[in-house]
Amino acid sequence: MKRYFMRAAAVLALVLAVAGVTSAYAQQYPGRPIRMIVPFPPGGSTDIVARVVAQKLSEALGQQVIVDNRGGGAGGIIGTDLAAKAPADGYTLLMSSTITYSVGAALYKNKLPYNVLTDFEAVTMISTVPLALVVHPSLPARSVKELIALAKAKPAQINYASFGIGTSGHLAMEMFKLMAGVDIVHVPYKGGGPALIGLIGGEVQTLFISTVAALPHVKSGKLRAVALTSLTRSANLPDIPTVAETVSGYEVVVWYGLFAPAGTPNSVIGRLNKETVRAVQSRDMQERFAAEGGRTVGNTPEQFQEIIKADVAKWAKIVKDAGITVE
Numbered sequence: 001m002k003r004y005f006m007r008a009a010a011v012l013a014l015v016l017a018v019a020g021v022t023s024a025y026a027q028q029y030p031g032r033p034i035r036m037i038v039p040f041p042p043g044g045s046t047d048i049v050a051r052v053v054a055q056k057l058s059e060a061l062g063q064q065v066i067v068d069n070r071g072g073g074a075g076g077i078i079g080t081d082l083a084a085k086a087p088a089d090g091y092t093l094l095m096s097s098t099i100t101y102s103v104g105a106a107l108y109k110n111k112l113p114y115n116v117l118t119d120f121e122a123v124t125m126i127s128t129v130p131l132a133l134v135v136h137p138s139l140p141a142r143s144v145k146e147l148i149a150l151a152k153a154k155p156a157q158i159n160y161a162s163f164g165i166g167t168s169g170h171l172a173m174e175m176f177k178l179m180a181g182v183d184i185v186h187v188p189y190k191g192g193g194p195a196l197i198g199l200i201g202g203e204v205q206t207l208f209i210s211t212v213a214a215l216p217h218v219k220s221g222k223l224r225a226v227a228l229t230s231l232t233r234s235a236n237l238p239d240i241p242t243v244a245e246t247v248s249g250y251e252v253v254v255w256y257g258l259f260a261p262a263g264t265p266n267s268v269i270g271r272l273n274k275e276t277v278r279a280v281q282s283r284d285m286q287e288r289f290a291a292e293g294g295r296t297v298g299n300t301p302e303q304f305q306e307i308i309k310a311d312v313a314k315w316a317k318i319v320k321d322a323g324i325t326v327e
Contacts, residue, residue, distance in 0.1 A: 029090055029268055030063040036093045036258075037086075039079025039100060041071035045210070049126055049256045050095035052288070056279035057272075065093075074326065075166060076100040077112065084114040088263035090272065094120065098254045099168050102311035106319040107166045107326050117312065122304040123258040123272045126280050129294035130230035130253050131172050132214040133243060134223045135206045136199055144227050144246040147206070151182035159185045161195040161204040166326055169195070171315065172208040172229055172252040174322040179247050199223065210254075211237065211293035229253065234293040255297070255311075257304060273301055 034057070038050045047069060054065040070079030080100060086092035105116045114120075133144070139158070141147040151158050162170035165188050177184055187204050189195035192213060199207045200222050208229065217223040227243045228234060229252040243250045258276055260269060277298035279285065286296050299307075318324075 029271060030061050032091065033064040033066055034061070034091050034093060035068050036065055036095055037068050037070055037079050037083045038095050039070055039076030039083075042069050045129075045254075046076075046095055046097050046100070046256060052285065053095065053126060053258065053276065053279060056282070056285070057275055060275040060279065061271075067095075075104045075108065077104070077108070080104075081113045083259070084119040084261060086261050088121075088261040088265075090260060090264050090268035092261060093123070093272070094259040095126075095256065096259060097256050098311065099166070099171075101257070102308065103166060103168075103171055103315045103319075105312050106316040107324065117309065119262050120259040121262055121264050121269050122301045122308060123260055123269060124276050124280070124301065125297040125299050125304045125307065126256040126258060126276070127289045127294050127296045128230075128253040128255045129289070129292060130211065130228045130234065131168060131208045132211045132218075132228055132240070132293075133172075133176075133206065133208055133226045134199070134214050134218065135226055136202055136204075137221065137224050138202060139205045139224075141226065142224065144241070144243055147226060148180045148182055148246070151180075151184055155183040156185055158206065159187050159204040161198050161207045162186060162188050163192045163195050164188050164190060165324070168210075168252070168254055169208040170324075171318060173206075174324060175252060175318050176208075176243065176247065176250065178318065178321055179250055208252075228293065230293075234290075236290050237293050253294075255307075257308075269301055 036050055036054050038047045040046050050067050054067050057065045070082055072078040080094060080096065083092060083094035101116050105112065135141055141150050160173050162173065170186065170188065173184065189198055195207060196213065198204050200217060214223065214225060218225045225240050227241050228237065229243055231242065231244050231251045233242055280296040280298040289296050
């Protein structure tokens with residue numbers, strides 16, 4: 001009996017010691033600059049979000065948060081893998097998005113050197129931004145209902161552009177085709193610029209694109225906005241209907257989120273979540289995203305993880321049903 005109590009006391013002492021170390025670590029964190037990996041070159045949407053968040057976190061944590069652009073490889077795989085294999089000490093973070101994370105898992109399946117569901121700790125979702133469904137002015141369709149009717153009357157005669165295979169616009173249109181029961185032909189371009197030029201020039205008739213990129217051309221009359229891909233209308237763009245108003249349940253939003261390598265202490269995740277949520281819920285960040293038709297989120301790690309699980313399953317089904325493959 002005495003031996004039992006001695007062992008129990010030893011175990012308890014060990015637990016308390018570990019707890020003390022963890023608590024001390026959390027109190028001292030961060031003790032040096034933090035690296036935030038963006039798996040794309042500078043200038044893209046993920047990079048822009050990362051830099052805004054990094055500045056806010058630098059101010060809140062009292063340590064510089066440095067954005068580290070690690071582009072290369074299809075779908076941001078190289079930078080994401082680098083983050084997955086980094087020490088789980090809170091000093092390496094990853095800013096990712098729907099396409100890199102959820103869609104990438106569906107497109108590349110077993111080819112990925114990491115598992116998005118097990119190799120990362122979710123910190124929080126930063127924001128969500130809908131896409132805009134735009135058409136060339138020459139296309140006789142001013143609503144989703146008219147576009148569907150036209151596509152059914154002329155199967156495989158309407159072409160749509162995308163930024164490339166597996167991009168948000170590609171997946172959004174393939175989901176639209178499946179849910180609306182239409183046949184619209186995919187014309188992949190090498191990037192957003194060429195796709196927009198192709199649509200404005202009349203090479204293709206329609207495109208799903210970010211509201212930020214679409215609105216200037218809509219205002220100039222070069223393109224016509226048909227709908228947004230969010231479930232509800234945007235407060236800043238109330239005159240543009242949603243696809244869901246015609247195609248029930250249709251929703252495609254690009255989310256941006258912050259992650260840490262799996263195994264990062266809960267206390268560190270908690271601190272990062274607290275400060276990041278405070279940042280994204282600040283008025284200036286809310287106004288910035290609202291101006292682009294989006295919204296800030298700032299949820300708990302558990303809530304974000306559940307969203308990711310559902311998102312991965314959703315896009316895996318779309319990729320399979322649409323027969324999308326990548327080399």
